[in-house]
Amino acid sequence: MDITNCQHPNHDSQRIKYVCVDPQCSIPKKIGCADCFLDDHITHIRKTTTQFKDFVNESILQINAIEFQQATNSPQKDLTKEIDGELDNCIECIKLKFNTIKGDLKGQIDNDIIKMQDNCAQFQQNMNNELQPFRTTIKNDLHILNQNEINSLVKFYQEAPKIQKHYNKAVEQIQEEKQKIKQKKQKYLTKMRSIMQILLKDFNELMTTKNVQYDDYCDYETPQKQVMSPNKMINLVETARSSRRFPMSQIQKKQFLSAVTKKLE
Incomplete structure (x- = not known):
């Protein structure tokens, strides 16, 4: 056959x-x-x-020949690039602000350290200038010194405690300046930590769903933030059914509308 x-x-x-x-x-x-x-x-x-x-x-x-992977790769690549760009921009803005604070702090501390070092050097020079004549004189035998030299050493002997107290006070002053620099540095560090804590707090609050406001047409809107009208729900269901070639009849639409309205009430 x-x-x-x-x-x-x-x-x-x-x-x-x-x-x-x-x-x-x-x-x-x-x-x-x-x-x-x-x-x-x-x-x-x-x-x-x-x-x-x-x-x-x-x-x-x-x-x-339809390639699903190719269809998804391109948007994913573009989205990843866009997200990376936005994040990099945010990070750069934050870094810029903190670098500004760091630069301000470093500038002030550098100036304070230079001032402290200058003061220290000046006290050291004054002390060396004041002691140098006595260092030279006291190296000789006392009996060969003239009367002025002896009187000068005697005066130094009498005023040595006062001179020592003066330079000890100068050392304390330098130490106080050093402590003030440390306190200023700590103050700025505390300020930076405080700013970071505020940023993290605000970031966490902004990223929680309950605090993110979306418009009516946002694709990522959650059910908690979106109130969908019955007609809008019908249109959504109708669109889904139409894509599967099972459109709702007029009777089904009425029944669905009635059920949704009753549910919302």
Whole structure:
């Protein structure tokens, strides 16, 4: 039996040549010879078997060529690039602010340290200038010194405690200046920590869902923040059903609207 020929007893074993592709066709048998189509598919859209096979094969190839990974890679790459750009910008802004604070602190501390070092050097020089004559004189035997030299050493002997107290006080003054520099540095560090804590607190509050306000058309809006009207819900459901070729009838729409309205009340 040649299956490529029609088996209908009245069709003279004609070659099976056509396939019905009419979407309105309800005839179970979709393939047949010319007489089959004259009997059952006279007004229907038809294709030859060769055309039909070629179209199906070509459609399979075209559909199979669709690359889902490529479709998702591009947006993901663009989104990642955009997010990275925004984050880098935020980080740079924060770094700029903290670098400004650090530069201000460093500038002030450097000036204070230079001032302290200058004061220290000046006290050291004054002390050396004051002691140097006595260092030179006291190296000699006392009996060979003249009266002025002896009187000078005697005066130094009498005032040595006072001179020592004076320079001890100068050392204390330098130490106080050093402590003030440490306190200033600590004050700035505390300020920077405080700013960071405020930034982190604000960041955490802004990133929690309950504090993020979205507009009515935001794709990421949560059910807690969005109040959807019944008609909007129907449109949403209708769109989903339409994409699956199961649109809601008018009766179903009324029933759905009634149920949603009752639920919202």
